[in-house]
Amino acid sequence: MSTRGPRRIGIMGGTFDPIHHGHLVAASEVAHLFGLDEVVFVPTGQPWQKTRRKVAPAEDRYLMTVIATASNPRFSVSRIDIDRAGPTYTVDTLREMRELHGPDTEFFFITGADALEQMLAWHNADEMFELAHFIGCTRPGHSLADPGLPAGRVSLVEVPALSISSTECRERVEAGEPIWYLVPDGIVQYINKRRLYEDGTC
Numbered sequence: 001m002s003t004r005g006p007r008r009i010g011i012m013g014g015t016f017d018p019i020h021h022g023h024l025v026a027a028s029e030v031a032h033l034f035g036l037d038e039v040v041f042v043p044t045g046q047p048w049q050k051t052r053r054k055v056a057p058a059e060d061r062y063l064m065t066v067i068a069t070a071s072n073p074r075f076s077v078s079r080i081d082i083d084r085a086g087p088t089y090t091v092d093t094l095r096e097m098r099e100l101h102g103p104d105t106e107f108f109f110i111t112g113a114d115a116l117e118q119m120l121a122w123h124n125a126d127e128m129f130e131l132a133h134f135i136g137c138t139r140p141g142h143s144l145a146d147p148g149l150p151a152g153r154v155s156l157v158e159v160p161a162l163s164i165s166s167t168e169c170r171e172r173v174e175a176g177e178p179i180w181y182l183v184p185d186g187i188v189q190y191i192n193k194r195r196l197y198e199d200g201t202c
């Protein structure tokens with residue numbers, strides 16, 4: 001148990017279709033820099049931003065996230081978004097985490113800088129910034145334009161060069177190209193076993 005004040009929990013929301021080493025390095029780096037006690041990965045139910053493409057079944061994305069994070073004692077996975085009916089909105093995730101953990105917890109929502117830029121357009125942005133501190137991870141080749149985010153509630157962190165994206169992983173699987181070392185070994189094996197992304201519909 002920590003003796004240095006409120007528990008500090010990172011929340012890493014994502015489609016995780018599939019989870020890759022970019023996600024894991026970002027979570028690990030932010031946990032280190034912000035002294036987090038735990039990082040909870042929260043796979044989305046139906047992501048409202050991704051309605052134009054088919055997303056792999058929530059249960060597969062959840063299991064891949066569990067497999068990828070199992071070896072890290074500070075990483076865990078929550079089903080709250082996939083068990084909630086309807087599209088996933090970050091503000092619902094944050095409200096539910098707040099209810100589960102009580103007022104004595106500080107939340108740090110970890111997100112890519114690309115997503116951070118869109119945040120002002122998100123539902124209930126003002127409430128979200130009250131519920132958590134937001135940490136935007138910059139990817140290689142991505143510079144953050146000033147999105148006019150509220151001062152003091154947002155930090156930017158440069159994550160070691162990892163230009164991996166789930167889109168690239170899916171495209172590679174469809175093209176028969178390897179994804180070894182872009183994702184954990186167990187994820188390569190799970191994708192093979194479940195034949196995910198082979199037909200390009202995901």
Ligand code: ATP
Pocket residue numbers: 013014015016017021022023026110111112113114115137138139159162163164165166167168
């Ligand atoms: P897609 O290519 O399908 O959009 P993705 O790789 O961006 O997938 P998501 O599940 O959408 O993965 O991302 C979850 C969160 O992780 C988002 O906040 C995203 O910005 C962030 N993220 C994704 N890839 C990286 C990376 N390589 N480094 C740091 N953060 C990342």
Ligand code: MG
Pocket residue numbers: none
């Ligand atoms: Mg993305």
